Amino acid sequence: xxxxxxFFGPFRDAVGEKTVFYETDAETVGELLVELEAAYxxxxxxxxxxxxxxxxxxxxxxxxxxxxxxxxLETELAADSVIRLVPLVYGG
Numbered sequence: 001x002x003x004x005x006x007f008f009g010p011f012r013d014a015v016g017e018k019t020v021f022y023e024t025d026a027e028t029v030g031e032l033l034v035e036l037e038a039a040y041x042x043x044x045x046x047x048x049x050x051x052x053x054x055x056x057x058x059x060x061x062x063x064x065x066x067x068x069x070x071x072x073l074e075t076e077l078a079a080d081s082v083i084r085l086v087p088l089v090y091g092g
Contacts, residue, residue, distance in 0.1 A: 001025075001079040005036065008086045014041045029060060030073030032083065046085065047073070057088030 005020045012018050022039075026032040033046040033054075048055050053072065060067045061084045067075040077083075 001077070003032065003077060003079075004082045005032075006082065006084045008084070009089065010087055011042065011045065011085050014045070024077075026077060028073060028077060029062060029067050029075040029083070032077060033060070033073070036085075059086040059088055060084070061086070 002021050002023050005022050007015045007018060007020070022032075022036070024032055024035055026035055030047065030051075037043045037046050044055060046055055046058055046060075047053075051073075054060060054068070062070065062075055062077070062081050064082075064084075067073070
């Protein structure tokens with residue numbers, strides 16, 4: 001299936017584009033993130049080292065809803081899903 005993946009901040013810099021239409025066989029957000037880490041210079045930036053959650057303060061949404069509030073990395077994907085990858089921003 002093809003998914004629209006939208007990258008923000010340093011993720012966009014690493015990928016080189018804001019939006020990528022990514023072809024995948026991934027069934028869950030976690031599987032997709034592992035693929036994206038391998039396909040782009042994002043290794044260790046999206047999935048925690050233990051594979052049990054998101055790395056750091058990364059926010060990932062599926063169709064505008066934070067995946068943490070759905071099923072985390074087990075959140076299922078659909079062909080029309082829009083995935084947004086956002087590093088948490090601190091500042092004042």
